[in-house]
Amino acid sequence: MLFKYLDSIRAGLASLAFDCSCIICGASESEFCIRCRANWRSSPQRISGESFPVSSSVPYSETAKAIVLLAKENGVKFTRDLVVAELLAAIKVLTRELELTREINLVPIPSSRKARVRRGFDFISQITSTLTKELNKESDSTRFFARPILSITKRVVDQSGLTEIQRRENLFGAFEVAKPFNSTAPIIIVDDVITTGSTLREAVRALKERNLTVLGASTACASQRRLLIR
Numbered sequence: 001m002l003f004k005y006l007d008s009i010r011a012g013l014a015s016l017a018f019d020c021s022c023i024i025c026g027a028s029e030s031e032f033c034i035r036c037r038a039n040w041r042s043s044p045q046r047i048s049g050e051s052f053p054v055s056s057s058v059p060y061s062e063t064a065k066a067i068v069l070l071a072k073e074n075g076v077k078f079t080r081d082l083v084v085a086e087l088l089a090a091i092k093v094l095t096r097e098l099e100l101t102r103e104i105n106l107v108p109i110p111s112s113r114k115a116r117v118r119r120g121f122d123f124i125s126q127i128t129s130t131l132t133k134e135l136n137k138e139s140d141s142t143r144f145f146a147r148p149i150l151s152i153t154k155r156v157v158d159q160s161g162l163t164e165i166q167r168r169e170n171l172f173g174a175f176e177v178a179k180p181f182n183s184t185a186p187i188i189i190v191d192d193v194i195t196t197g198s199t200l201r202e203a204v205r206a207l208k209e210r211n212l213t214v215l216g217a218s219t220a221c222a223s224q225r226r227l228l229i230r
């Protein structure tokens with residue numbers, strides 16, 4: 001009888017431990033284990049290497065990749081909140097440096113139709129709406145607007161296997177401002193990750209083609225070499 005009782009307690013504890021495994025790596029420790037937490041290091045800053053201002057926060061790693069993917073492909077709220085928090089911090093790095101601006105437009109990098117259909121939502125667009133709400137809650141002087149004005153004009157192949165030159169060719173002319181757009185407020189481009197920068201450069205090109213003012217771009221993560229870790 002007693003053994004049976006102990007067994008059921010053991011089973012109960014085991015199921016508890018299972019419930020408490022890390023969302024990212026599965027380690028049975030906590031929902032967000034110490035190792036994954038250490039790899040998701042918030043260090044919001046301006047990053048170099050582009051002809052326009054770019055800010056980012058978390059060094060891109062296998063953990064960061066998994067966090068972004070869970071948010072992007074599976075809509076996991078916990079990881080989505082992590083991405084939103086770092087994007088907010090990155091955007092603030094850019095806006096802090098600015099003179100008082102009454103309005104700022106946040107323009108998300110568009111997802112391909114295929115990705116939108118697969119996910120059932122447009123990840124960066126959705127995140128940009130959330131960012132706008134959060135930023136407007138905190139700021140009295142500046143109003144932020146989510147402006148999903150970029151669209152994809154041509155079929156782009158997966159960037160991962162391409163060299164930097166191939167990426168540039170692959171993406172050149174890939175974006176356009178399709179809708180009529182009259183706001184003259186300066187723009188911050190929003191994306192989840194910057195690696196080579198070719199996507200952001202193409203977005204800047206497309207926006208400038210329409211004589212829009214681009215303040216810069218913010219991402220949640222950046223490749224390790226771009227971030228100065230303090």
Ligand SMILES: [Zn+2]
Nearest residue numbers: 022025033036
């Ligand atoms: Zn973990």
